[in-house]
Amino acid sequence: MLEARYGLGLYVSRGITLVRGAGAYVWDSDGRRYLDCTAAYGVASLGHCHPAVVEAISQQAATLIACSGSFGNDQRAQLYADLMTVLPYGLTRVFFCNSGAEANEAALKFARLTTGRHGVVAAQRGFHGRTAGALTATWEPKYREPFEPLLPGFTYIPYNDEAALDAAITDEIGAVILEVVQGEGGVRPGTTAFLHRAQQLCRERGALLILDEVQSGFGRTGTFFACEAVGIEPDILTMAKGIASGFPMGAVALGERVAKLSPGQHGTTFGGGPLACAAARATVRVLKETNLPAQVERLSGLFFERLRAIPSHRIREVRGRGYMIGIELTEPAAPYIAAAQERGLLVLNAGVNVIRLLPPLVLTEEDITLATMILKEILR
Numbered sequence: 001m002l003e004a005r006y007g008l009g010l011y012v013s014r015g016i017t018l019v020r021g022a023g024a025y026v027w028d029s030d031g032r033r034y035l036d037c038t039a040a041y042g043v044a045s046l047g048h049c050h051p052a053v054v055e056a057i058s059q060q061a062a063t064l065i066a067c068s069g070s071f072g073n074d075q076r077a078q079l080y081a082d083l084m085t086v087l088p089y090g091l092t093r094v095f096f097c098n099s100g101a102e103a104n105e106a107a108l109k110f111a112r113l114t115t116g117r118h119g120v121v122a123a124q125r126g127f128h129g130r131t132a133g134a135l136t137a138t139w140e141p142k143y144r145e146p147f148e149p150l151l152p153g154f155t156y157i158p159y160n161d162e163a164a165l166d167a168a169i170t171d172e173i174g175a176v177i178l179e180v181v182q183g184e185g186g187v188r189p190g191t192t193a194f195l196h197r198a199q200q201l202c203r204e205r206g207a208l209l210i211l212d213e214v215q216s217g218f219g220r221t222g223t224f225f226a227c228e229a230v231g232i233e234p235d236i237l238t239m240a241k242g243i244a245s246g247f248p249m250g251a252v253a254l255g256e257r258v259a260k261l262s263p264g265q266h267g268t269t270f271g272g273g274p275l276a277c278a279a280a281r282a283t284v285r286v287l288k289e290t291n292l293p294a295q296v297e298r299l300s301g302l303f304f305e306r307l308r309a310i311p312s313h314r315i316r317e318v319r320g321r322g323y324m325i326g327i328e329l330t331e332p333a334a335p336y337i338a339a340a341q342e343r344g345l346l347v348l349n350a351g352v353n354v355i356r357l358l359p360p361l362v363l364t365e366e367d368i369t370l371a372t373m374i375l376k377e378i379l380r
């Protein structure tokens with residue numbers, strides 16, 4: 001009630017109030033339990049309230065909560081070192097911010113500074129956030145058009161279309177920004193050939209390749225970063241969502257083709273704060289120690305197999321990679337998403353017809369059995 005009264009109504013309410021979470025489950029204010037295959041928009045990568053993250057945040061909260069970028073900080077320093085052990089080859093410097101949109105905003109600025117060109121190639125159905133630059137890179141006209149004029153010089157090519165990419169990267173283009181697996185746009189994996197071509201053309205023509213791994217990063221697709229599985233090395237990699245298991249954080253990693261930056265060229269008050277860094281350090285440590293990406297790779301195979309075996313004329317296609325799963329229906333997904341919630345399973349949409357699952361990476365085989373059973377029941 002209070003939220004409806006004082007909020008802006010920017011989110012269609014799901015009608016329940018979540019008050020507690022543990023692992024892959026959340027509980028509402030009436031004590032009902034739900035298997036959370038939304039992970040709070042793909043954020044709770046280690047599951048809700050993972051003990052290592054709770055411990056790291058609690059300890060850090062009692063030690064130092066705020067520290068600006070003008071001062072060194074032990075947590076930030078250690079997180080740089082930790083990230084260097086997991087980032088794709090060639091990425092050697094990192095900027096910390098607070099969200100995915102901010103990470104992409106920074107990436108676009110860094111690319112412009114480096115190349116002196118303001119042209120950007122983005123993909124149709126791509127999603128990169130809601131701030132001005134990130135929104136310009138986002139394709140969906142209903143998100144973008146009410147706010148035009150946005151940034152000049154953006155071209156949107158069909159995703160996975162190598163010829164269109166080739167034609168679009170002119171000598172005015174400073175950056176190509178792509179998701180490795182499109183999330184919001186319907187859960188569509190990029191082909192290896194397309195992503196390799198993007199890397200090759202960027203190098204040949206003096207543009208920078210920005211990979212947006214805000215949703216696909218930190219183990220979600222079965223490797224630490226989704227680009228590892230396709231064997232490409234971006235010039236800029238953007239991260240957020242799962243990086244700190246729910247604590248707000250974004251980051252941008254830069255390779256050698258990106259210019260050195262000088263003081264004042266970019267900045268943020270909260271970015272790289274001790275609490276976020278402590279939560280991210282715990283996340284990276286647990287991901288590595290338990291090899292969760294490998295578990296995602298293994299169990300998601302089983303999940304896909306079971307979902308594809310659901311006998312339903314309502315399912316057009318089940319696609320995705322790891323725990324980015326899209327079930328495209330032949331009709332609108334909203335009633336089925338509501339029906340799943342009624343039965344104790346939280347899922348998302350991606351566009352009108354796609355049911356999207358972004359579960360915590362700690363999902364067990366029993367959880368997969370439960371999710372499949374509910375989906376089978378409602379899609380029958």
Ligand SMILES: Cc1ncc(COP(=O)(O)O)c(C=O)c1O
Nearest residue numbers: 099100101127128129183214215
């Ligand atoms: C691929 C991708 N990039 C960027 C964003 C924006 O991130 P944020 O909502 O943290 O600004 C999202 C959010 O869904 C995303 O999926």
